[in-house]
Each structure stands twice: as structure tokens, then as C-alpha cells.
Amino acid sequence: AQSVTQLGSHVSVSEGALVLLRCNYSSSVPPYLFWYVQYPNQGLQLLLKYTTGATLVKGINGFEAEFKKSETSFHLTKPSAHMSDAAEYFCAVSRYSGAGSYQLTFGKGTKLSVIP
Amino acid sequence: EAGVTQSPTHLIKTRGQQVTLRCSPISGHTSVYWYQQALGLGLQFLLWYDEGEERNRGNFPPRFSGRQFPNYSSELNVNALLLGDSALYLCASSLSGQGANIQYFGAGTRLSVL
Numbered sequence: 639a640q641s642v643t644q645l646g647s648h649v650s651v652s653e654g655a656l657v658l659l660r661c662n663y664s665s666s667v668p669p670y671l672f673w674y675v676q677y678p679n680q681g682l683q684l685l686l687k688y689t690t691g692a693t694l695v696k697g698i699n700g701f702e703a704e705f706k707k708s709e710t711s712f713h714l715t716k717p718s719a720h721m722s723d724a725a726e727y728f729c730a731v732s733r734y735s736g737a738g739s740y741q742l743t744f745g746k747g748t749k750l751s752v753i754p
Numbered sequence: 755e756a757g758v759t760q761s762p763t764h765l766i767k768t769r770g771q772q773v774t775l776r777c778s779p780i781s782g783h784t785s786v787y788w789y790q791q792a793l794g795l796g797l798q799f800l801l802w803y804d805e806g807e808e809r810n811r812g813n814f815p816p817r818f819s820g821r822q823f824p825n826y827s828s829e830l831n832v833n834a835l836l837l838g839d840s841a842l843y844l845c846a847s848s849l850s851g852q853g854a855n856i857q858y859f860g861a862g863t864r865l866s867v868l
Contacts, residue, residue, distance in 0.1 A: 662770075670854045681758070681844055681859035689854040728797065731850060732854065737810050739802070742787070746796035 642731050644745035652753045657701075657716040659748050661729030664710065670732035671712045672742070673703055677725045685727075688712065699723070724752045756781070759861035760845050766866045767835050775830040779847030784810075786828040787848070787857060788820060792841035800843075804850060832865075834868055840867045852854045 645660040658705045663669060670689050674682040684695025693705040699722075703714045712729060735741040759778045765774050779786050788800040799812040803822035809827040826847075832839055842864050846857035 672856075674859075679861070681861045682846075683859070684856050687854070687856060735810055739804075741799060741802070741810055742796040743799070744789075 642729050642743055642745035644721060644727075644729050644748050646748050647746065648749045648751065650751040650753060652721045653721060654718050657714070657719045657723065657750065659714040659727050659729075659746060659750065661703075661712045661714065662710055663712065663729075663731045665731065667735065670740075671703075671705060672730040672732070673697065673701070673712075673714050674728045674730060674744075675725050676728065676747075685714070719750075719752045721752050721754065724750055726750070756860050758845055758847050760843075760860040760863050762863060762864060763861065764864045764866075766868060768868050769835055769837060771835050772833045773865060775832075775843050775845075775865070777830070777838075777845030777847075777860060779826050779828070779845075780858055783847035783849055784826055785848045785850055785855075786822055786826065787846040788828070788830045789844045789846065790814075790841045791844055791862070792830065792838070797844065801830065826853045832843075833868045837867050840865060 643662045644669045669688045672687045673685040676682050685701050688695045688705045696702045701716045726747045728747045729745040732740050761776045782864045785804040787802050790796045791797050802810040806822050820830040822828045844862045846859045848855040848857045
């Protein structure tokens with residue numbers, strides 16, 4: 639079964655420091671990979687996605703992620719954290735579930751705190 | 755262009771009652787997904803509707819059901835509510851149920867069961 643593991647349910651960084659949120663997936667075939675962000679009392683917003691091609695994907699708000707097939711990882715990074723980045727981040731994998739359908743499986747999320 | 759809209763935003767029910775949540779997808783989107791986000795459990799896939807048909811279902815009991823209307827809006831019904839059903843229910847829509855298509859989420863309906 640497809641699974642998504644996000645290491646660290648809570649991550650704290652200082653403002654201006656590097657943000658690194660880890661995501662590993664299990665898949666027997668190359669998956670479609672996504673990162674979403676959820677601000678308090680809101681739904682999920684797409685940050686970036688990987689389908690095929692270039693393994694380094696750039697998203698909104700200065701975030702990027704690199705697909706590493708050999709490590710089955712899709713870690714999210716941002717060079718310099720802003721206070722506005724404080725939110726919960728979800729990694730997700732799209733897998734084929736038969737009969738032409740796909741299912742999005744989410745990790746449990748990582749709550750990012752930014753310290754002034 | 756309007757995003758995914760959900761109603762109501764908040765709901766309080768008691769055990770044993772029934773509830774209906776509503777979702778309007780982005781114009782042009784035919785697929786609607788429902789997720790449950792309970793505290794500490796992350797997002798759990800509930801149901802996927804496309805072109806009016808239920809295409810896939812998560813690991814939830816039959817008291818969770820729904821439908822999709824000809825205008826692609828959708829309802830989620832939960833019968834015989836339990837305390838454990840308290841959660842944020844998120845609806846998402848996409849162009850179709852293809853793996854690379856982005857799902858766009860609404861702000862959710864927060865259900866509290868007392």
C-alpha cells in the first residue's frame with residue numbers, strides 16, 4: 639500500500655533560517671508528488687507538484703522540493719523562513735487505485751513554527 | 755473565479771443525529787473529493803465523485819455517504835453521528851480524477867459532535 643511519511647510533526651526555525659521539511663514515500667512506480675500548506679482555519683493550498691521531468695520543482699512563496707527516486711524522498715525547502723510561513727505542511731502522493739482512478743494519500747503533516 | 759465553497763462553516767450536532775455537508779466545486783471541475791481531518795489523524799480520504807458517480811471510497815463505514823449532482827456540486831451525509839466524527843471535513847475539486855491533476859480545497863466544515 640502507498641504510504642507517505644513526514645518526519646517530525648513539529649519543526650521550529652528562526653526567522654531567516656533554512657526551512658527543511660522531510661517527506662518519504664513508498665511506491666513501486668514513479669508517483670505524482672505534491673506539497674500543500676494549511677493556514678489556521680483554512681483549507682489546503684498547493685505549494686508545488688512533481689509529475690515528470692525536472693526533479694527540482696519550484697513552487698509559490700519561495701518554496702522548492704527535489705524528487706529523489708533513489709531515496710524515495712520529496713523534501714520541501716526554503717532558504718529563508720518568514721513569519722508568514724508558520725503553518726501546517728502536508729506531503730501527498732497520487733497513486734493509481736484501479737479502473738482509471740487515482741487516489742491522493744497525505745502524510746500526517748508537519749507544523750512549522752517560525753521564531754522571531 | 756470562485757474557488758471551492760463549502761457550507762456550513764461550522765456545525766454542532768449531538769450523538770445519533772444526522773448531518774449534511776455541501777460543496778460547490780470550481781467551475782469546470784467534474785471531480786469532487788471529500789476528506790476528514792480529525793485531530794492527530796491527518797487527512798483521511800472519504801469519497802470521490804466524478805461525473806455524478808461514486809468512483810472511489812476510503813475506509814469509512816456506510817453511514818458516511820454522499821452524492822454528486824448534475825451541476826457537479828456534492829453533498830456528504832453522515833448518519834448516526836459519533837463523538838469520533840468530530841473533525842474538519844474538507845472538500846476538493848479537480849478537472850478529473852487523473853493522477854497529476856491538482857486538487858483544490860475549500861475551507862472546510864468544522865463538525866462538532868457533543
